[in-house]
Amino acid sequence: MQPLSPRATPRPEAGPAASPAVRWSQVTAADAVLEDEEETTLRWRGSTFTWNQGGSTTLFGVGGEYIPAIQVYGWDFTFRPNFYVLDRPKDKVAVSADIGWVTELTNSDITTHYREPQFKDVALNARYSRELWESGGAERGEYKTDAAMRLRLTLPTSPASWNAGKYFTVSVGPQIIQKVKLLGAKADGLNNLTATLGVTYAHLFAQSYTPVKGGFGRERMTPSGEVAPDDQLTGASLALDRLSTSLQVDLPLYKDLSLATSFGLLSDFKHEFEEGCVATQTGCAPYDGSQGTTYVPQTAFDVSLNYPIFEVVDLTLGYNNTNLQLGYDGQRRSFFYSPEAQFYLDITANLDVIYSKVTGRGEKVEKPGTASAPGRRQL
Known part of the structure; x- marks a missing residue:
């Protein structure tokens, strides 16, 4: 019999835990709208439907470390849906949701x-943003500073x-x-650079510190020496807290073609x-309650090209590497590549733009000399 690891229900003051990283699509609607580049004036602008295709780089012959267990291609x-509760020139409050499903097309585990x-x-999001400063005169809008607070x-x-309980x-x-x-805005490309620095704290509320499943009922030995059924799946702790720091840079390359890249450190x-x-x-057999390391860092790198088709559909081709900082061999992995690295293709339908073009409602008056903003991907 395996001894039962200590269990406890997380206290409310200990807080909620880190949300699991999305393996394929990583865009978040609550964070993805550039306020000065909206295509419609509808309150529900920014509402999208995305079909994402992602696959391990080694499936495409890129990378030398082949691990069958993580070879994945899926949809x-x-x-x-996104809606602006408050929609003022300098202050905006948007609420949104992420609802979806995934299908793996390969035969991994x-x-x-x-x-x-x-x-x-399912993620329910709220975001408050405020314009702090904008340049005036002949360079009006060429320099701008915004701040935002996000809740999910x-x-x-x-x-x-x-x-997992x-x-x-x-x-x-x-x-x-x-x-x-x-x-500048009048150029065909390289109009401006937008840098976004974000910090997020997340906490998990769960039935136990360890993964549990009701009805599992595996017989285990308790610390008192008795045998009892238990629903505990593993002896390792869940990641109860996550602190994420990310830097993202967006750059229009030429006309509607844009580049986005992001770097992140995810601390579990x-x-x-x-x-x-x-x-x-x-007699009494002592055990160490540490259960291994309690701090697990991950690094994240993403780079993508974005191109809109008649403002109705956005095509995003990118590369993402989100992986544990320490590999299976105990060595530090590269920030830019690991066996978990993937290529992806996003096909995103802009629902508010489609509605505006069909009905003529909510269309935004075109401003001369403006360039499209790049696609934004959040870590």
Whole structure:
């Protein structure tokens, strides 16, 4: 029998935990709208439906480290309704949701059944943004500073989260967005550079510090020496807290073609169990309650090209590498490549723009000499 690891229900003051990283599509509607580049004046502008295709780089012959267990190609579908509760020139409050499902098309060990569709965790978002400063005169709008505060509630609607005893995750964090003039709005490309620095803290509320599943009922030995059924799946702690720091740079290259790149550090913090002992026939056997490291850092790098088709559909071709900072061999991995690296293609339908072009409602008056903003991807 395996001794039962210490368990406890997370206290409310300990807070909600880190939301699981989305493996394929990583865009978040609450963070994805550039206020000065909106295509419509509708209150529900920024609402999208995205079909994402993502696959491991080694499936395409890129990269030398081949690990069959993580060779994945799949589809990710996400509906993101977005609505502006407050819509003033300098102050805006938007609420949105991320609702979707994924289907793996390869035969890895991610799902039980071949090509099994699974719901993703549903995220409910709120974002307040305020324009702090904008340049005037002949260079009006060429330099701009905005600030934002984001709040997210993630519900465990995916099988992986639901079957681990998770309740929900709460995330909160500020952003600062700086726009800097390069060649200016009248140029065909390299108009301006937009840098976004964000920090997010997330905390998980769950049934236990460790993954549990109701009805599992595996017989284990308790610290008192008795045998009892238990629903604990592993002895390792869930990542109860996550602190994410990210920097994103957006750059219009030429006309509507744009480049976006982002860097991030995702710091996961696990629960530290107390030491104890298990009663055996020969006496009390002590055990270490640390359960290994309690700090697990991850790095994230993303680069993508974005091109809109008649403002109705956005095409985004990119590369993403989100992985543990330490590899399976105990060595530090590269920031830019790991076995988990993936190529992806996003096809995003801008629902408000489609509605405006069909009905003529909410169309925005064109401003001469403006360039399209690049696609924005959040870590």
